[in-house]
Amino acid sequence: MREKGMEKIESHAYDFVTKRLAPKAIPNDGKQTPMRGHPVFIAQHATATCCRGCLFKWWRIPKDRELTRQEIDFVVGLIMAFIKKEMEI
Template identity: 65%
Template sequence: MYEKDRFGDLFYRLSRSKFRSRFYLNEKEKQYVHDKGMDTIRRHAEDFVRQRLAPAVIPNDGKQTPMRGHPAFVAQHATATCCRGCLSKWHHIPAGVPLTQAQQDYVVDVMMAWIARQMRMQ
């Protein structure tokens, strides 16, 4: 389901960032993924992206994504998909315009690929 090397270059670049590389799923978050399943986690991620990232204007941009509390939130910070500023800097997705469905799907795919990698690191 999640292509092994599709985001290899991105994940390599993110691993070189002192801030991005410090994020990982702790045991509680891994257990949550295990208990809920990847399909449910993906639905949650889709909802978070649609509500918190997709609008053209986000009043609290840069502060809308919690650091912990859900594996998708951790993934957003690890993959620089946490705010429109990071999406612009790391993924070249411009701020100030609504995300297309294709862009939302890309963001969720990146998050889910990172979560899948974390789950294999048990």
Template identity: 55%
Template sequence: MRQDQDIDIIWDRLQRSAFRSKFRLNEKDLAYLRNKGTAVVLSHARDFIAARLAPALPAKDGKQTPWRGHPAFVAQHATATCCRGCLEKWHGIPKGQALGAAEQDYVVRLIALWLERRGGGID
């Protein structure tokens, strides 16, 4: 599994992807991020990851992350942490195995990084 040693390399690859680099928070999501604060949004992200991404065989894998409705969802698509297929392709985290605490933390760190760099800032 690729993680901390090359998070900047993965970040650069994501930014060069025409699909991944197009994601932006809309005004509603920006307002939510500003009003709730990053700590709350990342707490929600942890819950989403635990429930929707961490199981070895997530329900509706490939479709479990909505495209909008929460800043974390947008960040997941932008960072290729939206489904197990993207986690495997972009981050080297294999499908079919439950995500451990370190892997879940890694996903949340990527979401936080995107919110800081591309999503409108972190408080």
């Protein structure tokens, strides 16, 4: 049950990162990730992967281009590590 829940959360994480973070130009960058709601949103703020500004500031991922497949995997990895850690408490 828990495994299945994690897979679902991970697929949401990929979905959010691909649509809200990966494109080259994001009109509302800095505001695209709500502060509450989905556990992925909360994890994004906690891991500084909520917007391209934070990705650049904390992870040195340049803003002016699309994210690569590897960068998307990296971001989703950070999000999932945070969520797994939170759930063990």
